[in-house]
Amino acid sequence: MKKLMLGNEAFARGLYEAGCKIVSSYPGTPSTEITEEIAKYDEVYAEWAPNEKVAMEVALGASIGGARSFCAMKHVGLNVAADPLYTAGYTGVTAGMVIAVADDPGMHSSQNEQDSRHHAIASKTLMIEPSDSAECKEFAKAAYELSEMFDSPVLVRLSTRVSHSQSAVELCDREEKDLVPYEKKAAKYVMMPGNAIKRHPVVEDKLAKAAEYAETSPLNKLEINDTAIGVITSGISYQYAKEALGTKASYLKLGWVNPMPTQIIKDFCAKCGKVYVIEELDGIIESHCKNIGVDVCGKEVFGCIGEISQTIVAEKILGTKPEFDTFDEAVPVRPPVMCAGCPHRGLFYCLSKIGVTVSGDIGCYTLGATPPLCAMDTTICMGASISGLHGFNKARGAESEKKSVAVIGDSTFMHSGMTGLVNVAYNASNTTVIILDNSITGMTGHQQNPTTGKNLKGDPAYAVDLEALCHALGINSVRVVDPYHMAETEKVIREELEKEEPSVIISRRPCALLKYVKHKPALKVDTDKCVGCKMCLKVGCPAISMKDGKSVIDHTQCVGCGICTEMCKLGAIVE
Amino acid sequence: METRSIMIVGVGGQGSLLASRIIGNVLLSQNYDVKVSEVHGMSQRGGSVVTYVKYGDDVASPVVEKGEADIIISFEQLEAARYVQFLKKGGHIVTSTQQIDPMPVITGAAKYPEDIIPKLEAKGIDVIAVDALTLAEQAGTAKASNVVLMGVVSTKMQFDEDVWQKALEQCVPPKFLELNKKAFALGRQAAG
Incomplete structure (x- = not known):
């Protein structure tokens, strides 16, 4: 079947x-x-x-x-x-x-x-x-x-x-x-x-x-058609070449990347006229071909940046260009955003308001870098938020320690944040670390991790106690906040920044997309009270927009988290 | 048969993955070679998302490029405008009339274009626009607007309705099947 x-x-x-x-x-x-x-x-x-x-x-x-x-x-x-x-x-x-x-x-x-x-x-x-x-x-x-x-x-x-x-x-x-x-x-x-x-x-x-x-492995495949053009390729690039060139070219599709065969490449090139190497990213096959002394053309035509496609292959080899209609006006971009009800939103609004330098990490919360929150200064790799900020603070001294935080998700902290935190404690920087504990590995689509209490199969498992872990790693000041309560969250961040010791704040609230999270009814705007001040737009919720000078809330997206009600000083956002 | 291409475009979270699975199963049941390409990860968080479905005797590339799509199914008007470049000359657009402001519009950095559908039609493009969100809510949940649009698209493709019904049964959990069948029927009706 x-x-x-x-x-x-x-x-x-x-x-x-x-x-x-x-x-x-x-x-x-x-x-x-x-x-x-x-x-x-x-x-x-x-x-x-x-x-x-x-x-x-x-x-x-x-x-x-x-x-x-x-x-x-x-x-x-x-x-x-x-x-x-x-x-x-x-x-x-x-x-x-x-x-x-x-x-x-x-x-x-x-x-x-x-x-x-x-x-x-x-x-x-x-x-x-x-x-x-x-x-x-x-x-x-x-x-x-x-x-x-x-x-x-x-x-x-x-x-x-x-x-x-x-x-x-x-x-x-x-x-x-x-x-x-x-x-x-x-x-x-x-x-x-x-x-x-x-x-x-x-x-x-x-x-x-x-x-x-x-040399004889069936994972390498030879397709001889018209031999004026020869294509040496592998992986997805083969599909692009095949779609663009069909039987107008012959193909040597390499299933083997390392080590690569030599003789079949030489034999193929001897049969073909002009030979192109079509491969995404670096010129690995091309370098091998040149090392074994065959004349091929690759990166000089296709470059080493981004994806290849059938259109690129057709344009570079056949010189053809597609025809199409366009929309005549500017179409606004639609970048990814934190979801409505995302617990990271309240936390990042506080960071944006306080105006601290934010050492970021890899996860959904990297979206805290985007407008309107713009609350992130660096994102390098898994775990680099904490270790990077320690280095930043060592370079810039005590003033920097009071004006900067590292943010890292629960899963990323378990992945490679713990070692950075040990370093903060051991080598004594007064670094403030915020663990964004949304009880799941979010960005990759909800995978369990050692803090969630479940294993891959969904069965109950040992759950790491983050507070106890941070204490054990050498952090005395460990506090927990609910990022849906922004006033309290802001107060705690300010207090921890002032302390003459390293500290961890655990911002704890499960991802709003988790099935077990109960949503409240969608909030509404009382149009009599709304004056169109746009304060509610500052949290960057995709469910809130402006229509005719007043805020409106999209009931299909809103999960009633209440972040916007805390923003509205006029009490215009109601249940 | 020459390879045909369908693009499903929308906003992350609108259910384009289910839509592509339904179409993929319809095409597989008709013995076509089928490829469906999805993008997972960061763009699923409320960003612009694209899914490609290609079918024919022998499909090579899983992606659809500019000027190649026979049909564009759009879950949101602005996305129809964004991806119209991918439509083949003489192709069809099936779009929901739903509007979701992207973040640059919410923050005031950009403006949501007006009269998108008439402007697309003025280019001589065949556009079927339906209020998929309202129809889905009539069927029982706003989440079924993807299946409403499948109902509309089914009238633009040559396969019998029971082929689509079977694909729905394969792709939708049994407890949501009745609701989705209703959404599908409302979509077919709306297409006229």
Whole structure:
């Protein structure tokens, strides 16, 4: 039976069919659904780890323990997990270990558009890349075979358009794999210098063997049509090239990213006239082609920024341009916003009003940087809010400590904020940290985390006590506020900023989109009282707008949070 | 058959993912090769969102580019104006008349254009505009405006109604099925 499946869902199906037993991941768009989907299969143990490094170590441990294992992450998550990855290249695996890493060309939901293929090359591990949902399933299964054949973790590179596109997939049955019996192999798995020195030549040898294998691997596909134009490509770029050029070109679609084959590329180029390399982001295939001495054209035409598309391929190679109508007036942009009832809104309004420097982090609350709140100065990576502000305060001194805060979500704090907080306490800066505890991992679409009291399967789990944790890390002043009560929240922030010690404020209120959160009836504007002063618009709620000089509240969006009633000094917003 | 393209545009949270799943299932049941592309993550938080549905004998790229869409389904008027560039010459727009002010309009930094639908029609584009929100509320919930629009779109595609009904059954949880069937029927009626 054929089923429409997201690339991520199909990938999860491939893991299941291949007998994967242990999964540990940290959510990150566009990789999240792989782990959510595989958690639905009872035969597989799946968990959310606090971060990608932990997840990858769990997966490696499971592989050493004899079970086919898996972890998923977004491209920047692989930076966090790079430490175990680079040494896992040396140790190799016992049962197969597969890692999915989802790149985000075009930065639909990311802070940079780094190319994960560099990590595969640098860590000397294998990497393959599918181009649609059916291949996601096929490549997930192939990855386990390759992992066990070459004694290496196998990375599978996905991208937003592969992960988040649905196409038809044929389902097969699961092939159960017995646990590989455990044997102590210290020379392979204890990576102290004496052992690691002996492993490096082994790694080089298996890469050479894998490169040889890649020459005849069915994961690389050759399509010979008109040979005037040749295209070497991989992943989603193949689909763009195919749509734009059809049978006007021949294709060498590389399923293997690392190591790449050599001879089939040379043979392909010998058959074709002009050869283009079409790949998103960096010129990895192109560099390989140039290194092996074939003449190709790539980044000079396509550049290394953002996504490619069929239109770009057609324009650059065929010189064609699309025709279309346009709307003749300026169309206002519609950037993402904090939802109506979002607990972060009240907190960020207070920060905006106090006028502090805000060291931000990764999550829904990064939207606090956007108008009208504009209450954020920096956002770098997971966890950088706290450690970055500590550095900022060390540079700028006591005055800065009284005029700055770090903001970080509950999940991000568990991911990599805790270590920054230890540093604040240990190396004594009077930094004020606000943990935005909305009881869920919000931005990626509501995943559980160690503070929520539930695990990936939704079963009850140990919930980290954030107050006790902050105390234990060395913070004496830990206070809790409800961001729906802005006057009190503002007062507490001002008090903590004044203190001559580091402090943590936990701004606690569950995400308004959580199913268990009960909403109040939509609020209304009393048009007799409303004078059109626009004070209520200052909180940037998408449910409030102005019509004919008065505020109006969209009843389909409003959840009755009451933030705007606190803004209105005339009492014009009523239940 | 040459590949055909549908774009579903709206505001994050309006239910475009369900709409794309319904259409995807309709097309799969007719034995087309189908690709549906969604964007998850940050833009889902009240931003402008786009979903692509493509079908034919052999669909390659999952994305729709400027000048390629046979039909644009818009959950909100301003989004119809924003994405009209993606419409193929001779294509159709199905739009809800709902207006949701984006943040630059709320803050006063920009103005919501007036008379969007007549201005699109003046370009010779076939536009069907329905008050999907009111019809959805008649069916039982404002959330069903996506399914109302599916009812409208079903009249612009060549498949029998029972094919759409089956897709609804596949995509909607049983306890909301009756409500959504009603929303779908109201959409079909509104299309005339």
